[in-house]
Amino acid sequence: MTGTKRTREGSGRVKLEAVASAANVSTATVSRVFNEPDKVSEAIRERVKEAARALNWIPNAAGRALASSRTHIAGAIIPTLDNEIFAHQIGGMQAVFSNAGFTLFLGCSNYDPLEGLRQAEAMLARGVEAIALVGENHPAELFAALKARDIPYVVTYSYSKLSEHPCIGFDNRAAFIRMTDHLLALGHRRFAGIFQPVANNDRVAARLAGVRDALAAADLAMADENLLVGPSTLEFGAESFSHLMTREREVRPTAIVCGNDNIALGALMAANALGLKAPTDFSITGFDDLAISSRFAPGLTTMKVDNQSIGTSAANQLLAVVTGRQAGPQSEEVAPVLQIRDSSGRWPQDRA
Template sequence: MAGMVAGSKRARGGSGRVKLEEVARKANVSTATVSRAFNEPDKVSEEVRQRVKDAARALNWIPNAAGRALASSRTHIAGAIIPTLDDEIFAHQISGMQTVFSERGFTLFLGCSNYDPDEGLRQAEAMLARGVEALAVVGENHPPALFDALNARGIPYVVTYSYNKLSPHPCIGFDNRAAFSRITEHLLSLRHRRFAAIFQPDTNNDRVKERLRGISEALAAAGLEIAARDLMMGPSTLEFGATSFARLMTQPVDVRPTAIVCGNDNLALGALMAARESGLDAPGDFSITGFDDLAISSRLSPGLTTMKVDNQEIGVLAANELLAVIAGRQERAQSREVVPDLKIRDSAGEARVR
């Protein structure tokens, strides 16, 4: 037994580490095939790829990323920077990206900017230093230096969760302005004329700015506007939704808003909780809408009227566009629009003018 161990170590250069050749022998393939199975998996059949992975796992062999990068000028690393880890919508996007990149042998690095553009830039620079081959960032509100660095290095990138036909950047997402115009128009069709809005901060957030613009434009077309006192902006929490609703309802019943547009489901659900505590109900006393269609939004009573966005599809589309550039099939990532789906439920009904 000791001789076998010693012999095995000599075959591995005295280090005790498994070599590429041993994986190839165990999988009954060439060393080039082992390399392709990890570096270019689409060029190897699924059966062979699985055999190689099983052999590598049995031998406890892990590809040396640094060595692969030196040998091929490739790192097989992609990056994504999101604004927060506290929101499930971004988790769904990352899940979609992870699935696609993993199938193609890429590792996905994740960074969080906490809605700070400078922190987002630092995250991007750190990823570039580690050799990311592609990058996805949320929204367009980033320092020019970030996009300059990507373009100077020829690194393909996409902007996610936003879609703007006039953008200089490839966008994978939806038109935030159009989505909230549509929500507002739905409430207008229900004869609402007194509107309020409960929103997350628009600082360093181009998506929120576009959402508020969509509401404003739809109301202006109907000769209406949201009074300054009826625009609540603060943390994207249940608590802020609840306290904002309570403040709105302190106004006399004949002047207080009958329709409340919320920047996301979290804020709307907080408002609905506050309404229940104060003895008010939707759509009897007011109407309210959200955005995102969280899993709980259709299960509460009343069901929340909201917009559903397939965030996982955004991640899948983003990864596929970036991989197409990496593979040389196209020079630049192409913009792709994901159209949100308006979910009409019981929280919004006909206005009852008092």
């Protein structure tokens, strides 16, 4: 048994030496490439990894963790896989973590806080060194577990100066105040909203608060029957729009604020089927600026969020803590940009 163990260990050393020889570097450099990649130039990293791939050599993750007390694993928990905005965010994180020699574990909560907690606990059990979480709507036990283990974390896709958590994202409430103000400036006074569910989603709650606050500042309010809440789907957007437009022209809303682009695009599809056109018959806005939003006819007025930048910043903040370059993650605000397109226009006062 001892002989077998020595043979395996010896074989491992030979393979490491073979990689070093093929890359024309020392064995210590090979080790640094996989354990401390930031201490090795990019050219040498690529040379060593190319040699490792050619020799079919993969470093033993468990051995690395035991030797260095490091796992080089980070985690990210997102609410859904059905939205491209989170794919962009994860793409930004993945690029940064991969370049630093980290593996990114991905979990999906499906907007269920308890499932998010289970995902986080599974990641902690596997030794993640840092975690990124979308939004603040997570059980207190999750944040307590991270703090108890001294695991750095950031909250993404949300930002508040009053938050107790390090945030990398944008102020959802402020964004929707700005969007509503845009429609108010165009002369609209009868508003409706089509939104995804508020339950377990602090971002949507903040967006709705922004709409209501902007309307209140203009001495207006959105009637309860004008707020439709349901799945973030094209179908729900279409059904909701059709429902709103069955009313007499004199009382139906002239401006519709949607919780995201997906819902707004569904509404525009329904408008085409009903023979209605924005902005002549109504104005509508979305949020996120999906790839199709500028190519749809009419082009959708929305807000562009640089989700890849959010992911990149989140990963950089977490790595700075993990590698000892700073004490804790710092909050960063990534401001969304209003994209004014043909789906919103001035509402004539004689038709208000």
